[in-house]
Amino acid sequence: MASLVGFVVVISLLVSRTPGWPAVQETFFNGEEFVATFPGLLEAFWLNVRIFLVAEPLILVLGLLVALARNLRAPVFLPIRVLATAYVDVFRGIPTILVIFLLGFGVPALRLQGVPNEAVFWGTMALVLSYGAYVAEVFRAGIDSVHPSQRMAARSLGLSAFQTDRHVVLPQAVRNVVPPLMNDFISLQKDTALVAVLGPIEVLRQAQIDASFNFNYTPYVGAALIFISLTIPMTRLADWLQARTARRRRAGSMA
Amino acid sequence: MTAEAGPSSASTAMLEVARVWKSFDGLSVLRGLDLQVSRHEAVVLIGASGSGKSTLLRCINGLESVDAGSITLDGDLEVTDLDADLDRLRRRVGIVFQSYNLFPHMSVIDNVMLAPRKVLGVPREQARRQAAALLARFGLADKADEFPDRLSGGQSQRAAIVRALAMEPELMLFDEITSALDPLLVSEVLDAVRDLRAGGLTIVMATHEMQFARDVADRVCFLHEGVVLEQGPPEALFTAPRQQQTADFLARARRA
Ligand SMILES: Nc1ncnc2c1ncn2[C@@H]1O[C@H](COP(=O)(O)OP(=O)(O)OP(=O)(O)O)[C@@H](O)[C@H]1O
Numbered sequence: 128m129a130s131l132v133g134f135v136v137v138i139s140l141l142v143s144r145t146p147g148w149p150a151v152q153e154t155f156f157n158g159e160e161f162v163a164t165f166p167g168l169l170e171a172f173w174l175n176v177r178i179f180l181v182a183e184p185l186i187l188v189l190g191l192l193v194a195l196a197r198n199l200r201a202p203v204f205l206p207i208r209v210l211a212t213a214y215v216d217v218f219r220g221i222p223t224i225l226v227i228f229l230l231g232f233g234v235p236a237l238r239l240q241g242v243p244n245e246a247v248f249w250g251t252m253a254l255v256l257s258y259g260a261y262v263a264e265v266f267r268a269g270i271d272s273v274h275p276s277q278r279m280a281a282r283s284l285g286l287s288a289f290q291t292d293r294h295v296v297l298p299q300a301v302r303n304v305v306p307p308l309m310n311d312f313i314s315l316q317k318d319t320a321l322v323a324v325l326g327p328i329e330v331l332r333q334a335q336i337d338a339s340f341n342f343n344y345t346p347y348v349g350a351a352l353i354f355i356s357l358t359i360p361m362t363r364l365a366d367w368l369q370a371r372t373a374r375r376r377r378a379g380s381m382a
Numbered sequence: 383m384t385a386e387a388g389p390s391s392a393s394t395a396m397l398e399v400a401r402v403w404k405s406f407d408g409l410s411v412l413r414g415l416d417l418q419v420s421r422h423e424a425v426v427l428i429g430a431s432g433s434g435k436s437t438l439l440r441c442i443n444g445l446e447s448v449d450a451g452s453i454t455l456d457g458d459l460e461v462t463d464l465d466a467d468l469d470r471l472r473r474r475v476g477i478v479f480q481s482y483n484l485f486p487h488m489s490v491i492d493n494v495m496l497a498p499r500k501v502l503g504v505p506r507e508q509a510r511r512q513a514a515a516l517l518a519r520f521g522l523a524d525k526a527d528e529f530p531d532r533l534s535g536g537q538s539q540r541a542a543i544v545r546a547l548a549m550e551p552e553l554m555l556f557d558e559i560t561s562a563l564d565p566l567l568v569s570e571v572l573d574a575v576r577d578l579r580a581g582g583l584t585i586v587m588a589t590h591e592m593q594f595a596r597d598v599a600d601r602v603c604f605l606h607e608g609v610v611l612e613q614g615p616p617e618a619l620f621t622a623p624r625q626q627q628t629a630d631f632l633a634r635a636r637r638a
């Protein structure tokens with residue numbers, strides 16, 4: 128710990144002695160500018176939080192349904208399986224920002240009756256569709272990661288195929304994929320800023336407005352700090368969960 | 383056969399395996415195998431690795447389908463009938479595996495309660511009481527609320543036995559349940575089996591523990607090339623095998 132503090136002090140001293148530093152500090156780390164804009168940024172960030180809170184549960188539900196659909200083996204389910212596979216292939220292949228453009232500008236342009244026209248709504252749906260495809264793959268890997276002997280043990284106790292999935296396979300699959308899911312959450316949190324391209328005043332858009340007002344980039348740094356202050360704890364939590372999952376999984380069965 | 387084998391051992395077979403064939407992509411594992419097991423009987427399967435002991439046990443509770451032949455339980459439930467309700471069958475036949483296969487995401491008592499609750503519809507509190515009593519009987523009372531990762535191998539295997547017993551099976555299958563255990567922990571699991579045997583449970587078990595087979599079995603069956611080549615009371619089979627292959631196998635097992 129002491130060595131870490133020492134290291135940070137040395138680096139800070141070195142950086143602050145470099146010739147270009149005053150200009151950099153003025154443009155990116157301007158205290159006054161920071162104090163003036165930060166509250167506004169926090170307020171704008173509330174929109175990012177809401178986008179995230181709406182998108183995340185929808186992504187989880189969509190991802191799980193698609194993963195289950197792709198795992199249906201009976202021939203009658205072939206069309207559903209094909210559809211689910213096509214969805215994943217398509218949306219994993221398109222850059223998220225392109226989906227946002229397509230839905231966010233495209234759908235409102237159709238002027239459909241009875242369909243919301245707000246940019247935020249379509250931006251959020253675009254995130255859901257794009258991330259749903261990734262999360263479906265994560266869930267599918269999770270289902271495959273449950274050892275077949277677990278299924279066999281459950282069936283041998285008389286549980287039906289459905290009960291086996293519901294009580295034995297899925298709970299373990301979900302636990303096994305918590306760390307990769309957390310990584311997707313972290314990226315989603317950052318990608319809420321992509322909705323800025325559609326115009327709503329979320330934190331990035333607000334920072335952009337503030338920055339162009341005074342030709343100072345401190346608001347961007349402020350926005351970055353806000354994101355980091357959420358993603359760093361989430362990353363640590365993901366690491367901790369991963370370690371715990373690994374321990375549990377090692378012990379569950381041995382062979 | 384031991385003296386306390388029970389009055390009903392004379393009745394018709396509880397389990398009847400008749401001319402069962404099973405192969406895995408061209409590899410013929412069971413070749414017209416026959417086996418009858420009476421109620422309250424403890425039958426031990428021995429045989430070289432790969433002789434089909436596990437395959438036979440899995441076929442008996444429908445985890446594997448058979449290619450030909452029939453397996454009948456109690457003369458009424460045809461395991462090998464395509465329309466057989468395998469979930470119903472598995473309620474009556476318990477199996478415990480070498481790798482305990484406890485559900486790692488549930489506490490020990492939840493592992494035990496799951497099937498009674500979901501399959502038999504036993505109310506939660508009643509299931510809990512029954513599970514707690516069974517766990518106590520097998521020395522696991524203080525482990526009820528632990529997760530499987532906190533158990534030793536012997537405790538895990540006893541928990542797996544309790545989980546299967548909670549369904550009150552008429553027939554219990556044990557597949558090499560001590561093979562994965564530290565030698566020091568083997569006896570606690572074998573004692574659990576002895577206990578069940580004394581209680582009159584019908585048991586078919588595959589094992590490499592020859593001494594134990596001798597102690598506990600009413601009958602020992604030697605599997606060789608997909609059939610029961612020789613069977614009989616343990617004393618007779620171990621001391622005076624009639625087939626050369628049995629003698630060879632026993633000699634090898636003794637050396638190991
Ligand atoms: N699901 C399967 N797919 C392909 N081959 C299999 C399968 N299960 C078993 N076998 C093969 O069938 C043969 C018999 O296997 P089985 O596990 O029944 O033997 P075993 O007598 O239990 O042996 P061990 O004493 O090593 O447990 C082996 O050659 C094995 O490789």
Ligand SMILES: [Mg+2]
Binds near residue numbers: 435436437557558588
């Ligand atoms: Mg085996």
